[in-house]
Structures are given as structure tokens and as C-alpha cells.
Amino acid sequence: MDGIRCFLCQYQLNPGGLKDFTQHCTMYHIINATKGIPDTGFICGQNGCQSNFVHFRNLRRHILNNHLAEANLATAAADDEVNAVEMNENMEYDNNDILEHHEMEAEAFNNMARDIVNAPLDLQSYIVKMICKLHSDSSMTGSAITRFLNHSENLLSIYSNSLKDEINAQLVQHLVNNEIIRDVNKVFDNENPFLDLKAFEKQMKALNENSDYIDPIEIPLGRRVDSRLNKTTLSYISKEVVESYQYVPVIKV
Secondary structure (H helix, E strand, O other): OOEEEEOOOEEEOOOOHHHHHHHHHHHOOOOOOOOOOOOOOEEEOHHHHOOOEEEHHHHHHHHHHHHHHHHOOOOOHHOOOOHHHHHHHHHHHHHHHHHHHHHHHHHHHHHHHHHHOOOOOHHHHHHHHHHHHHHHOOOOOHHHHHHHHHHHHHHHHHHHHHHHHHHHHHHHHOOOOOHOOOOHHHHOOOOOOOOOOOEEEEHHHHHHHHHHOOOOOOEHHHHEEEEEOOOOEEEEEEEEEEEEEEEEEEHHH
């Protein structure tokens, strides 16, 4: 076997060992050892082999034990790769929850990237989609989402200003007309896409206007007395609060 062939894009890694194959799948196809595709699975594709595996780690082990060994490539280097694979798998098992969370994020952003192709760039609409994905994750609190948006806004601003300075430097170096430079700079003067998306109420409003988000219906159940700390007197006082529950109308889903 000249090299391992990628089952997704049919790229031939030449000479290409298992390590190169894993790096290729990780970088270009966002796949790690815990990735699973229950419906279609991972097809081997080496020398016409049609073996199918639900998890990527099983495909790698199959290639190691069957195809690399048959090609007399199971040398000490291959043994090192086996050990590296097992070590990585153990680490990936230990961090399975984190990896699944990262996979969800990667898939979400990949879907967003595919939507951008051949379409006008509307950053705010993609930020709204990102907010929707974040709110759908039960581990994300409102304060965590706000912090994430603040950091994303700062990162976008830093990158935009840096890109603007680099482009201006190149334009000046090539003696480009000042009017053209001003026109180019206008591209970077767009309105802040994070504007009015920091507060929870405004996020919900944006989701209602730009997505299929359905507002839950809240039904009051009754009232009860609860103890709340008075920050001025540092003593607990009794306060009446409303008990309620929320549901999403199935007919609208």
C-alpha cells in the first residue's frame, strides 16, 4: 500500500502513515478519536476495503492491524504510532465530555461557514446564530454567554484594526491614491455587529426576529414566602415570590 487514502476526500497521503492520516482528518475534517457517525459510519476505503466503523478510533485500529501490517509497515515506527494512538485514546476518553462540547461548537461554526459561501457577509446574523447555539447548551449560563460575547467583540475589533493597518501600509507602499485608501477604510467602519446583543432580553428579541426560536409560555402556579438578604441591613427579610413553570407549545415546534 503506497499510503493511506482519506475515505472522505479520497486524498492519498504518500507515503503517509497513520499519524499523517490522523492529522489530515483532524485538520481538514474536524474528526477526533471519539467522533462517531451511527448512520453512515466510517468506511475504510483502503485497497477497495469496505469495512465500516461507527467510531473513528476503530477505523484507525483496523488500518493499523490489517492494511499497514500487510504492507510490512508495522515496524518500530508503527508500534510507536500504536502506542501514541492508545495514549491519545485514553486521554480522549478522560475528556470525552469536553471533546463532545468542542465537536458541537465545531459543527455549528462549520455550518455557519458553509452558509457564508456566495452570500453577502452579515456578521450580526451569524452572531445571532452563535448565540442561539450557546443558549441551547445547558452548561452555558447567561453570564458566561455575556463574557464570551465581550471577548469575541474585543477579538474582532483587534483583528479588524490590525488588518486595516496592514492593508493601509501596503496601499501606501504601492503609492495608491488617497481616495482609494479612504474607500477601502470605509469597509472597516461597519457598525458594531455585537450592538444590542449583550442583554438577555435583546438576545431573545434577536432570536425571535432572526430564527425559529419559540418563546416558552410561563404559567403561574401560586405564591410562596421566601427569605432574601437585605444588603443594607445585612438581615434576612420575608418576600413573596411567584412559583411558575414554563413549556414550549408542541403545535409550534
